[in-house]
Amino acid sequence: xxxxxxxxxxxxxxxxxxxxxxxxxxxxxxxxxxxxxxxxxxxxxxxxxxxxxxxxxxxxxxxxxxxxxxxxxxxxxxxxxxxxxxxxxxxxxxxxxxxxxxxxxxxxxxxxxxxxxxxxxxxxxxxxxxxxxxxxxxxxxxxxxxxxxxxxxxxxxxxxxxxxxxxxxxxxxxxxxxxxxxxxxxxxxxxxxxx
Numbered sequence: 140x141x142x143x144x145x146x147x148x149x150x151x152x153x154x155x156x157x158x159x160x161x162x163x164x165x166x167x168x169x170x171x172x173x174x175x176x177x178x179x180x181x182x183x184x185x186x187x188x189x190x191x192x193x194x195x196x197x198x199x200x201x202x203x204x205x206x207x208x209x210x211x212x213x214x215x216x217x218x219x220x221x222x223x224x225x226x227x228x229x230x231x232x233x234x235x236x237x238x239x240x241x242x243x244x245x246x247x248x249x250x251x252x253x254x255x256x257x258x259x260x261x262x263x264x265x266x267x268x269x270x271x272x273x274x275x276x277x278x279x280x281x282x283x284x285x286x287x288x289x290x291x292x293x294x295x296x297x298x299x300x301x302x303x304x305x306x307x308x309x310x311x312x313x314x315x316x317x318x319x320x321x322x323x324x325x326x327x328x329x330x331x332x333x334x
Contacts, residue, residue, distance in 0.1 A: 142299065142302045142303060142306075142309055142312075142313075143299050145309065145313045146249070146252050146253075146256070146302075146312070146313060146316045147256075149249070149253075149313045149314070149316040149317035149320065150253060150256070150257070150316065150317070150320045151317070151320070153320035153321055153323065153324040154257070155257050155260075155261050155323060155324065155327065156257070156260050156261060156264060158324060158327045158328070158331075159331060160173075160177075160327040160328070160330060160331045161261060161264060161265075161327070163331075164264070164265060164268045164272075165264050165267070165268050166268075166272075167268065167271060167272030167273070169268075169334070170334055171218070171273060172334075173330060173331065173333060173334045174218060174273065175215075175218035175219060175220045176220075176227075176330055176333050177327075177330045178211070178214055178215035178218050178220055178222075179215055179220040179221065179222060179223060180225045180226065180227055180230040180326070180329075180330060181230065181326065181330070182208075182211050182212065182215055182221075182222030182223075183222065183223075183224065183225050183230065183234045184230075184233060184234055184237055184254075184326075185207070185208050185211040185222075186208045186211075186222060187234060187237055187238065187241070188204045188207075188208075188237075188251075188254065189201040189202070189204035189205045189208070190237075190238070190241045191237070191240075191241040191247045191250060191251045192204055192251070194241050194242065194243065194244055194247040195244045195247050195248060195251070195301065196244075197297075200294075200297075207284060207287065207288075210283050210284035210287065211284050213280055213281055213283070213284070214281050214282070214284050214285075216281075217275075217281035227326075227329040227330065227333070228329065229325045229326045229328060229329025229330075230326045230329055230330070232322060232325065232326070233322040233323060233325065233326040236250075236318060236319060236322040237250060237319065237322070240315045240318065240319055244308065245305075245308035245311040245312050245315070246311055246312065246314075246315035247315075248298055248301060248302055248308060248312045248315070249311065249312035249313060249314065249315030249316035249317075249318075249319065250315045250316065250318070250319040251294075251298055252295060252298045252312070252316050253315075253316045253317075253319035253320040253323060254319065254323065255294040255295050255298065256292075256295040256298075257323075258288050258291075258294075259288055259289055259290050259291050259292050262284070262285040262286075262287075262288035262289040262291075263285070263289035263290060265285050266282055266285035266286060266289055269282060269285070270282075
């Protein structure tokens, strides 16, 4: 089994597009207030993604992620909220997990994969749901974060290239991917429980 197959297996039953939160978003049954809660709470993770890229020495990419965090801020603002320290225990646990895993390269690669490999699909679905059910325009500045990340798989490919060049990091990266995937899933469950 190659490293990509191992990482995909580590994501396993925590595929975010299958989470009831995203299913409800896609179907338009998720209350708008739940999306605002998500934007506020989850923004803490978006603001911290740059740390993982910096840990693996990808400083230009880290700077790009900081720019992307400002796009998330714009999205949150359109919902009448702003990014703050998470208040939901599941989201706090997710950001703590990310910070710990982002502290060293082998685990940072795995945690980044858990997020970056799923982000294109979730971004595409969220954008479609925002337009179809929540009164957003696909081309407005408030949806730019999702437009930018939809169908953008180069980050997952970049992680694969790095891990293929460092097979000694594989086991720890796969374990980190599994842990981060579970934390991402649990955070969505925490937000959904507020509905």
